[in-house]
Amino acid sequence: MKSRASVPNSQFDLLLVPGLGRLLQWRHARSLLQIPVLIVSVAMIVHGLFGPTLAPKNLATTLTWVHFRGALVLVLLAAGNFFCLACPFMLVRNAARRLFQPRLNWPRALRNKWISVALFALILFTYELFDLWASPLWTAVLIVAYFLAVLVVDGFFKHASFCKFVCPIGQFNFIASTVSPLEIKVRRQSVCNVCATKDCIRGRREAASPFVVTQRGCELALFQPHKVGNMDCTFCLDCIHACPHDNVGILSRVPASELMTDPRRSGIGFFSRRKDIGALALVFTFGALVNAFGMVSPVYALEAWIGTRLNVHSEAPVLAVIFGFFLLVEPVVLLGVAAWITRTWAGSKRAIVPLALRYSYGLVPIGFGVWLAHYGFHFLTGLFTFIPVTQSALARIDWPILGEPNWSLTGLPRNLAQPVELGFLLLGLAGSLLVTYHLAEGDVHERPYRAFTPWAAVCLILFASAVWLMLQPMEMRGTFMNMGG
Amino acid sequence: MLLETDGAQYVCRGSLAIAAILLASGCGSRSGAGPAIKVEFETTPQPPHTGPVGIALHLTDASARPVSGAHIDLEGDMTHAGMAPVFSHAVELQPGRYRSQLELTMPGDWVVLLHVKLASGEQVEKQFEITGVRSQ
Numbered sequence A: 001m002k003s004r005a006s007v008p009n010s011q012f013d014l015l016l017v018p019g020l021g022r023l024l025q026w027r028h029a030r031s032l033l034q035i036p037v038l039i040v041s042v043a044m045i046v047h048g049l050f051g052p053t054l055a056p057k058n059l060a061t062t063l064t065w066v067h068f069r070g071a072l073v074l075v076l077l078a079a080g081n082f083f084c085l086a087c088p089f090m091l092v093r094n095a096a097r098r099l100f101q102p103r104l105n106w107p108r109a110l111r112n113k114w115i116s117v118a119l120f121a122l123i124l125f126t127y128e129l130f131d132l133w134a135s136p137l138w139t140a141v142l143i144v145a146y147f148l149a150v151l152v153v154d155g156f157f158k159h160a161s162f163c164k165f166v167c168p169i170g171q172f173n174f175i176a177s178t179v180s181p182l183e184i185k186v187r188r189q190s191v192c193n194v195c196a197t198k199d200c201i202r203g204r205r206e207a208a209s210p211f212v213v214t215q216r217g218c219e220l221a222l223f224q225p226h227k228v229g230n231m232d233c234t235f236c237l238d239c240i241h242a243c244p245h246d247n248v249g250i251l252s253r254v255p256a257s258e259l260m261t262d263p264r265r266s267g268i269g270f271f272s273r274r275k276d277i278g279a280l281a282l283v284f285t286f287g288a289l290v291n292a293f294g295m296v297s298p299v300y301a302l303e304a305w306i307g308t309r310l311n312v313h314s315e316a317p318v319l320a321v322i323f324g325f326f327l328l329v330e331p332v333v334l335l336g337v338a339a340w341i342t343r344t345w346a347g348s349k350r351a352i353v354p355l356a357l358r359y360s361y362g363l364v365p366i367g368f369g370v371w372l373a374h375y376g377f378h379f380l381t382g383l384f385t386f387i388p389v390t391q392s393a394l395a396r397i398d399w400p401i402l403g404e405p406n407w408s409l410t411g412l413p414r415n416l417a418q419p420v421e422l423g424f425l426l427l428g429l430a431g432s433l434l435v436t437y438h439l440a441e442g443d444v445h446e447r448p449y450r451a452f453t454p455w456a457a458v459c460l461i462l463f464a465s466a467v468w469l470m471l472q473p474m475e476m477r478g479t480f481m482n483m484g485g
Numbered sequence B: 001m002l003l004e005t006d007g008a009q010y011v012c013r014g015s016l017a018i019a020a021i022l023l024a025s026g027c028g029s030r031s032g033a034g035p036a037i038k039v040e041f042e043t044t045p046q047p048p049h050t051g052p053v054g055i056a057l058h059l060t061d062a063s064a065r066p067v068s069g070a071h072i073d074l075e076g077d078m079t080h081a082g083m084a085p086v087f088s089h090a091v092e093l094q095p096g097r098y099r100s101q102l103e104l105t106m107p108g109d110w111v112v113l114l115h116v117k118l119a120s121g122e123q124v125e126k127q128f129e130i131t132g133v134r135s136q
Ligand code: SF4
Pocket: A186, A191, A192, A193, A195, A196, A197, A198, A199, A200, A201, A224, A225, A242, A243, A244, A245, A246, A247, A248
């Protein structure tokens, strides 16, 4: 029986909540959460491949693009990265690893986020290009491709290579969870200081045969005593199960506080030196705007205009121009100008690129606010749509246990969801202003307001763009090219 | 060797069973050759915008004769999931010529499903798109 290290009084520990805490500490807790998600995923794949071709009638599209995305961001906001905890891909991977043990280490040159950042941008791009939201078939194919990619990557490479270096959803969750209120961390550093085994990272092995692992340590290379924040943490609970002193909890903290400081982080290093993670923060932030831009009316006018100027008749080059502008040109210009002002006007000693990199983390909250507003909108307005879709799927297999589909079940009216959207955007803005001010204080002690001003302007520009997008008429269309502009 | 995924085998079996059921149902539901009915449609206003959209339907059989006495239910769906469908019913104005109205609630692309029950009792499903609906 493990003896529990006490928790600092000021902190809430989810593991101490009666019932829930015990459940999460059960060694099969993760499987328990993954099993229903896997079953639903299989149902989505089958329905996507063989069910109705209309997106609103199919479980693949409805659950993926309305419910999964919305619930994901809301849980990240309210708690933490619990979706990685319940990830069905890892359940399948673990089952496969009972048959095949990987032997290779992930190549040193690829131990960064560049591949996953590129995949993240690529998914945003293909989402628009192939109208994934409108295609049950391609949504199902995407889910299948995801399962295969996990099996291939983690079939060859040890530890959680896929989660840490490849998975775009994981990176989304990692960067978003930097603003989450819960974090898996040690309860008492003093206990770790005298810990002889370090099982949280090494894992536990059978006493008689040390090659037999009975409990994994952290596969993401996050050593608990030096772990800072949620970056790269899949909430897999392994460290919690492994620690012999019961010294790891799911503790509360000030959301986004980890973005304000720059300590050396276990398994990550310094944020201020990780250009790849800075790029992830920027794709996350500016990608939120591009993704929302894809569903409002003005995008079609812009696409038609670019198509005419380029004299092209396919959507790919037009979208490439839009993505290039929003994910490369806009961030480079905005951050470059803000960094230059911080240097010249506020007197920061850092060079332009390190300055831009450092402050890029300050934009994560506003980026998260935009994702919340967008996905939260679909989630709230389509909240109950999974019911008639499930009813109809069951009715089609002559098993109408849920009754006839009630298509009038939708969700919150759009006019009620809009204030919620605005609330999320304001929350994101407030978070970004706080973080960037904190960074400015640390950067230029004497004149923090001067250092803060250009970054506050960047935050306000992003906020204003998001509000403008929110006020545009939503227009869900397929490719503009066959619409005659 | 790791001991953490005892449930994995059972999960996979259970999931595959569900898959098989859904697969069977899905495959069956896509086929279905009904009577050869041709549907021509026209929407007003042009270009379409949100709000009430008039839909004129012209049903003919394989020999181009008007199909009279059909019961037609219309269902309008957006191409994005999570949106409520809209429903209406068509009335026959002349032999083979029907008229209906759908309240399109959002700009974008709409797919209209026609659930047609012929006078003979046979059922036919048809669909067409109303693309590029603009806000009013
Ligand atoms: S196993 Fe890890 S978390 Fe637990 S006491 Fe030792 S160092 Fe700390």
